[in-house]
Amino acid sequence: MGDKLKQNDSPGVVQDFEEQERCIRLIAKELLSSDTVDVVIGFQEDDIGGSPIPLFARSPEQAEKLVWNENCWRNLAPYFKRFDGKVAVVAKPCDTRSIVNLIAENQLERENITIIGIECGGVLNRDGVLAHGCLGCTSTVPAIWDYPVAADGGKEFIGLPSPPSTDTFVDFNADSSREDRRNRFLREIDKCILCYSCRQACPGCYCESCFVDRKMTNWHQRDVDTGNKIAFHLTRAMHLAGRCVTCGACENVCPSGVSLKYIYDEINRFIEDQYDFRAGINADLPSAMNSFDQTDRDTGFLGGEGI
Amino acid sequence: MIILKMSRSAFHDGIGKLFGDYRVVAPSRINGTLDYTDIVDPAQIDLSDELPYKSPKEILFPRVETILRISDDGIDVPDTPKPTILIGVKPCDITAINVMDKVFSKENNKFSDPYYFRRRESLIVIGMGCVHKKPGCFCDELGIDMTFSDYSDAFISIDNDNNIVFLYILDEKYESLFSIFDAQVLESGSPEVSEINSRVNESTTKNLRIDADEKELFEEIPWELYSESCLECGICTYICPTCHCFEFRDVEDCGVTCRNRCWDSCMYPSFTLHASGHNPRATQRERFRQRVLHKYMYVPKNCSVIACTGCGRCIRACPGGLNILRAVQDILDRTIFSKVSKAEECV
Amino acid sequence: MFEAERNPNNYNASSVTTETKDLGCACLNPYIPIKTKILDIIQETTSDSQDVKTFILSPAKPISFEPGQFVELTVSGVGEAPFGFASSPIVEDTIQLCIKRTGYVTDNLHRLRPGDIVYLRGPYGNSFPIKEMEGHDIFYVAGGLGLAPLRPMIELIFLPENRQKYGNIKMLLAARSTKDFLFKYDYERWSNYPDTDLLLTIDNPEPEWDGLVGFPNNLVHDISFDIQNTYAVLCGPPVMIKALSDAFVKMGIPKNRIYTTLEMRMTCGIGKCGKCNIGHKYVCVDGPVFSMEELDNMPGEY
Numbered sequence A: 001m002g003d004k005l006k007q008n009d010s011p012g013v014v015q016d017f018e019e020q021e022r023c024i025r026l027i028a029k030e031l032l033s034s035d036t037v038d039v040v041i042g043f044q045e046d047d048i049g050g051s052p053i054p055l056f057a058r059s060p061e062q063a064e065k066l067v068w069n070e071n072c073w074r075n076l077a078p079y080f081k082r083f084d085g086k087v088a089v090v091a092k093p094c095d096t097r098s099i100v101n102l103i104a105e106n107q108l109e110r111e112n113i114t115i116i117g118i119e120c121g122g123v124l125n126r127d128g129v130l131a132h133g134c135l136g137c138t139s140t141v142p143a144i145w146d147y148p149v150a151a152d153g154g155k156e157f158i159g160l161p162s163p164p165s166t167d168t169f170v171d172f173n174a175d176s177s178r179e180d181r182r183n184r185f186l187r188e189i190d191k192c193i194l195c196y197s198c199r200q201a202c203p204g205c206y207c208e209s210c211f212v213d214r215k216m217t218n219w220h221q222r223d224v225d226t227g228n229k230i231a232f233h234l235t236r237a238m239h240l241a242g243r244c245v246t247c248g249a250c251e252n253v254c255p256s257g258v259s260l261k262y263i264y265d266e267i268n269r270f271i272e273d274q275y276d277f278r279a280g281i282n283a284d285l286p287s288a289m290n291s292f293d294q295t296d297r298d299t300g301f302l303g304g305e306g307i
Numbered sequence B: 001m002i003i004l005k006m007s008r009s010a011f012h013d014g015i016g017k018l019f020g021d022y023r024v025v026a027p028s029r030i031n032g033t034l035d036y037t038d039i040v041d042p043a044q045i046d047l048s049d050e051l052p053y054k055s056p057k058e059i060l061f062p063r064v065e066t067i068l069r070i071s072d073d074g075i076d077v078p079d080t081p082k083p084t085i086l087i088g089v090k091p092c093d094i095t096a097i098n099v100m101d102k103v104f105s106k107e108n109n110k111f112s113d114p115y116y117f118r119r120r121e122s123l124i125v126i127g128m129g130c131v132h133k134k135p136g137c138f139c140d141e142l143g144i145d146m147t148f149s150d151y152s153d154a155f156i157s158i159d160n161d162n163n164i165v166f167l168y169i170l171d172e173k174y175e176s177l178f179s180i181f182d183a184q185v186l187e188s189g190s191p192e193v194s195e196i197n198s199r200v201n202e203s204t205t206k207n208l209r210i211d212a213d214e215k216e217l218f219e220e221i222p223w224e225l226y227s228e229s230c231l232e233c234g235i236c237t238y239i240c241p242t243c244h245c246f247e248f249r250d251v252e253d254c255g256v257t258c259r260n261r262c263w264d265s266c267m268y269p270s271f272t273l274h275a276s277g278h279n280p281r282a283t284q285r286e287r288f289r290q291r292v293l294h295k296y297m298y299v300p301k302n303c304s305v306i307a308c309t310g311c312g313r314c315i316r317a318c319p320g321g322l323n324i325l326r327a328v329q330d331i332l333d334r335t336i337f338s339k340v341s342k343a344e345e346c347v
Numbered sequence C: 001m002f003e004a005e006r007n008p009n010n011y012n013a014s015s016v017t018t019e020t021k022d023l024g025c026a027c028l029n030p031y032i033p034i035k036t037k038i039l040d041i042i043q044e045t046t047s048d049s050q051d052v053k054t055f056i057l058s059p060a061k062p063i064s065f066e067p068g069q070f071v072e073l074t075v076s077g078v079g080e081a082p083f084g085f086a087s088s089p090i091v092e093d094t095i096q097l098c099i100k101r102t103g104y105v106t107d108n109l110h111r112l113r114p115g116d117i118v119y120l121r122g123p124y125g126n127s128f129p130i131k132e133m134e135g136h137d138i139f140y141v142a143g144g145l146g147l148a149p150l151r152p153m154i155e156l157i158f159l160p161e162n163r164q165k166y167g168n169i170k171m172l173l174a175a176r177s178t179k180d181f182l183f184k185y186d187y188e189r190w191s192n193y194p195d196t197d198l199l200l201t202i203d204n205p206e207p208e209w210d211g212l213v214g215f216p217n218n219l220v221h222d223i224s225f226d227i228q229n230t231y232a233v234l235c236g237p238p239v240m241i242k243a244l245s246d247a248f249v250k251m252g253i254p255k256n257r258i259y260t261t262l263e264m265r266m267t268c269g270i271g272k273c274g275k276c277n278i279g280h281k282y283v284c285v286d287g288p289v290f291s292m293e294e295l296d297n298m299p300g301e302y
Helices: A002-006 A017-033 A093-104 A178-189 A197-201 A226-240 A249-253 A260-275 B008-016 B091-104 B114-120 B214-220 B235-239 B284-303 B313-317 B324-346 C104-109 C144-158 C184-192 C216-222 C238-251 C292-296
Strands: A039-044 A053-057 A087-091 A113-118 A147-149 B002-007 B023-030 B033-038 B064-071 B074-076 B084-089 B123-128 B154-159 B164-169 B184-187 B246-253 B256-263 C034-043 C052-059 C070-075 C079-084 C095-100 C117-124 C137-143 C169-175 C196-202 C230-235 C258-261 C289-291
Touching: A017 A039, A017 A087, A017 A113, A017 A147, A087 A093, A093 A113, A178 A226, A178 A260, A197 A249, A226 A260, A249 A260, B002 B008, B008 B164, B084 B091, B091 B114, B091 B123, B091 B284, B214 B284, B214 B324, B235 B313, B246 C079, B284 B324, B313 B324, C052 C117, C070 C095, C070 C104, C079 C095, C079 C104, C095 C104, C095 C144, C137 C144, C137 C216, C144 C169, C144 C184, C144 C230, C169 C216, C184 C196, C196 C216, C216 C238, C230 C238, C238 C258, C258 C292, C289 C292
Parallel strands: A039 A087, A087 A113, A113 A147, B023 B084, B084 B123, B123 B154, C137 C169, C137 C230, C169 C196, C230 C258
Antiparallel strands: A039 A053, B002 B164, B002 B184, B023 B033, B064 B074, B064 B256, B154 B164, B246 B256, C034 C052, C034 C117, C052 C095, C070 C079, C070 C117, C258 C289
16 A cells, blocks of 8 residues: 555655554653653544544653554644643645644643644545545655654654645636636535534544524524635635644545645635645745735635636 | 255346346445445346345445434424345354344334344345355354355355245245246255255353443453453444444424434444543443443343344454454353452352 | 413313324324414523423314423424423413523524414423322422422412312422522412422522522421422422422422433434434433433433
8 A cells, every 4th residue: 555655756764653653652662651741642543443543642652652654644733732741743845734722822831732743645534545634745754843853763754745636626716717616616625514523533623512503693593505615614714714724624524525635726826826825834934824924915715706 | 945956047036137126235346345335127136155245234234224203393204215135144143143133022122123123024035045154254163154044035055056046935825926936846855955054052052141240240250351452443343234223313404304213323432422521331341342242232122132243344354353252252251250250259 | 479460261262273284104293383372471580590481382283281291392484492381280271481591492482472483292201190199198399490490380289179089288399599489479379289399599698588598408307398298299390309308308308209300402202313312212202201210220411
């Protein structure tokens, strides 16, 4: 299966999962036995032979169960906020971007989280193909880390090549007509059953009370019609503009196979064009939507023409 | 029992004749995923040995169903939908229909659910066995035979080498309906057909039922350990063939209020939230407990069937890697242990 | 005592008709509600902290119910919620529901006016075992809105033909303040029935208040009653029920003679929707009335 990850052949740069796994276990055991952290969040083997599942290791013995391989597609970021006290996390580059975002938004205390940052050239999802978030991912190196675990197991990141990109959203570019883009959007949204799994899995969707769950004022109805689907997805997209770290967790959990990445890729591209900002890179930078600068361009989110 | 032997194309032709009077639902592959789908062309039907991703419960219990229209002129009930033929249903999903029949019937509390039964009464179920067990499936542990279920109206067996379909008509009242097939009629016992019957090992049946003191279970089982990685997304309940909790959502348009019955999920915090802000199941620990015990204890107590068919869908789909079977086995180990230790104390 | 501003006990039902179409299914449709007209709305509380109103309703078809049962009320275009009956069960053509403004449905209900239409379906749930209580004294303790679901039983037992079947009746009604008492117009009539004591208590002292002050669980110790021969019927906030039942048990009332009624989120009312489970029991079918003995054997999921 590993072959599928090496489509961008660059000789000499190979990710050694076994060596990385060995390093992760060593670091985790050390952190737990020295009581530096209370829990290490990582991956463990799944009993039924599926992709590795979350592990919350609380003792050096439990840390022995930590695994790291190309099937570790699950997104651990939603768990980072759950624990009081000190936690260590086995973080892929996308997870580290979520951490940066959560720190920037005062949701996590930097000193409470110890980051085992993994260099990662992409992982495979449950169907054995490159996970949605990995398609076209440009950061194979963690954005933030305490303990680096490079692709060869060393401490110096060697710079893995980006996993291959896709052209799933090529028909959503500026050249296509408004009608085409609208139809493309509706075709995608039509599959949605409004179960809100995407929201639950998203590390950026941490509101205590989501607008769709509010009954007084009733912003949103649960009956599954196109209007409600559009309202949910566009509102969520607006809330995540400049905050989405393209981890792909939303698309990975969608029971109906809605290609959410195509919406968020477009939004991220827009934010980058307009504000020269990418979420999850630097916790000290003000976020695109929470700050105002006289030099901000005034094109509006919709580029002045609507969808 | 009558058995029809026909070529695959004759089977497809016969199904094609049903479209006028019936809604035909069968497994079909869309974007690589096999799922129970509305069929408009028999060629869409994919009877491969694979469990469809979602369960067929939507046929009987839709995600959203308008149950009433209330206006100044009175209260109106939407028309009864077209009868449905469900083809290629796996034994686990057939067992799930049995569970839903019990839950929605008078047996469970004194009312029957009319919206469920008006669909159920006109539903024709054509089952099909599994050949191989899929990762995560555990129907055998619940005493469900993956090759056959007699809770269906007819059953298909396919001879892939010769492209032949055998249709076993289990319910005599459908013999005339199935005469539309251009098929050779065989009697059971004929040397040309292999006998199908239930090969359930009775000794394993119901061995996953949880039977212990409710108060003790609530307090002494480490529910938080099982549910630690839960994301509260509710996928498990959406794709489960037996999850049946619902809520009403009213939508008003131009003076007409539609009361929609929508699926709800015990895994959502808002499921039991009172208007006052009080929540009897405040954390994921309680919500996962409700899900497990509702399936393995409450429904068995009230309707005498386990509300889980071991289809393994929730295990395979869970983004957090929760495993209901592992939880149930752990609970059983613990309750058996506590019973034993209590007995020892008595001695 | 309070001055009865308006006495809502006598209303005539007007004729409201409704047409419903039945399903093409062998079973009855329990989800079809009955069109109901709001005849009058009584403002019960006058405090700022809570807004409680009594709705006097006239359903198109009479709904006969027993004390303790509840009904599902629909506000058109908004939603449905369960409420316990709060009026005498012998009056079938008008029904009273006493409702506090708390959530989405009740907020919208409180905006309606007399003459507006709502929808009711029911009755659902079990009822207080008043037959079993015959020959005994009854001690009602109600906290705040908890008086509403007890009122049908209170009224039924006060009927001349029933009153003699029961012994002494004690009523301890608690409210946050003098402004929070419900059904004030009934108190004088109730206390005038033979062998009946009606006591009122508020949480904190107020000037010109000559009744009791304090929580019922502390006060019951000072009230003399025949412990051996009394059924206690409690309703109020969960904290009060818990503390009060402990107090009564300590005083010596057997657990199977203490009854209360529970509140839960209930969508269907017929034991299908899965919300009101307490263990394997459904509050909407097996409840809402439970004895302390039953509750003791159930997990504390309420």
